[in-house]
Amino acid sequence: QGYRRIAEATKMDGWDDPKADVLRLVRSWLCDESNGRWLMVVDNADDASIFFQGVSPTGTASSPDPTPAELLSDFLPQSPNGSILVTSRSRDAAYKLTGAHFSNVEVKPMDKDAALALLQKKLGYIDSEDEAVQLIQDLDAMPLALTQAAAFIKKRAPPMSVSRYVDEVRRSESDRARLLDQDVGDSRRDGRASNSIIATWHISFKYIRTQTPNAARLRSLMSLFDRQGIPESLLHDWYVGQDDKGADFDDDIYVLTSFSLVEMGADGSEFGMHRLVQFSTKKWLELNSELEEWKTTYVLLMDENYPVGRHENWPVCQKLFPHAGVVLNSQPEDKEARKAWASVLFKSAWYASEMEQYSKAHEMDSGALRARETVLGSEHADTLNSLNSLGLVVRQLGRYDEAEAIHKKALEA
The missing domain is CATH 1.10.8 (Helicase, Ruva Protein; domain 3)
Known part of the structure; x- marks a missing residue:
């Protein structure tokens, strides 16, 4: 379609012939130095495989045929009087299309x-x-x-x-x-391209899911963490399906970093995600009815790895505290998962209290208590532990009468 528009705009010989091979016609015209200098922009070239499949004279992908077909990449003109600028979210695609890493320029975030x-x-x-x-x-x-x-x-x-x-x-x-998700339009962009940031990310998500499903699962899990300092050690055993034995973490994380969806820390042991990538991923999971599955996986992961707030556990608690804290906004619906959710909050509140972050501890203890009362009942030992912990935090906040009432309720139970 782009080549047809070039032919129409330049009125090159044969452009209006319905039987014309438009791809060959435009390539020849651009390679003719007498037609002047030009710049071609190949935008959003995330799937390099499109350029390496055979095409028919009409410019469409050809069906399997024993006769070798010319590749779409063959119709990208190679000429000293022109240049081709390729934009892509994928480093792999960029390399395949340019043939050299030195030809690739990474566009860094704006300052x-x-x-x-x-x-x-x-x-x-x-x-x-x-x-x-x-x-x-x-x-x-x-x-x-x-x-x-x-x-x-x-x-x-x-x-x-x-x-x-x-x-x-x-x-x-x-x-x-x-x-x-607003698409306010931009007359200077291709009218078929969305101007919605969520829709734009979802195009990449769909492509990754199709090409590398395990990388898509890894991205899904990482979207539930705090966006910074995501430990590699917590990812390996949790994102792959039970029946999938062929996953390779290094390959999967490479895909995500290649698409700039994930950033690797200096020592390679931690990762980060842009807040908009995380948010768009969770909306994608919600649209595909998968968010609950991943919320459950995440709270089970955190419950297994987050220790109680004793002094000897403080280094681990400190490192994982931001990731434990985000579960406040990710309560799962599954009953067993809600037990784990409450456990994570109870242990996180313990550490927060030790660090004298009493307001945060109060929020976490309150959430854990409500969940445990609902799932376990008001007289279960874990519920009473949460009630007692909340009383201690309320006392530290200086609300002594309220603290006394909470402790009395725990003793009576």
Whole structure:
């Protein structure tokens, strides 16, 4: 389709012949130096296999045939009077299409100044740099996300503003999803390409699931962790299906880093994910009715690996505390999984209390107590442990009458 549009725009000889081999026609025209210099952009080339399958003269993939067909890549012109710029989320695809690592340029995340300049250009104004920086941080300085946000703000202003957009992004997951799934359009982009940040990520997710299912499962599990400092040691045995013995962690994590969905730490033992990648992954899992499965897997994983808050366990507790804390927002529906969820909160609250983070400990103990009362009953030993732990935390918060009532309730039980 792109080559046909080039033929129509240049009015090259034979462009209007319905029997013309458009791919060959355009390639020949671009290789002719008399037609001047040119730049071709091959955008979103994430699946390199498309370029290495045979095509028919009409430009469509040919059916299996004993006669060798020309590959689509053969129709990318090689000429000194032109250049081809390939954009891709996949390092593998980039290498296959360029044939050399030195030809690949990794596009790093925008720094604050560049992101502010983009936002200023798209909005036309910035009333408060502090508010703009908050928006940039919340959107991981991703150009498409910032462009989408700016277009939405301009379209709805007033009353929509940068500060209100930030408030709505932070308010709840449903509000964040509503904003990030907006497709406000961009006349300069291919009309068939989505301008929704969630839809854009979901294209990559679908491709990875098709090509490397275990890598997709690994990404699903990692989306439930805190986004920074995800330990490799907690991933190996938990993301592969029971019947799948062919998984290779190094291969699977390579796929995710190749698509820039995951970042590897300096020593290779920990990983990180952009907050928008995590969020989009969880929305993808929700759309595919898989989120509950992974919430269950995650709380079972954390319950097995997070120790009680005794002094000798503090180094492990400290390292895993952010990952234990995120389970507050991931209560599973399964009864057995809710027991594990409550156990993780109880152990995390113990450590938080030892670190004098009493407000956090209160939130965790309260969640654990409610879950245990529902699943185990009010007189179960684990429920009473949670009740006693909550009483100790409430006392540390200076609410002595409330603490006394809680301890009295525990003693009576």
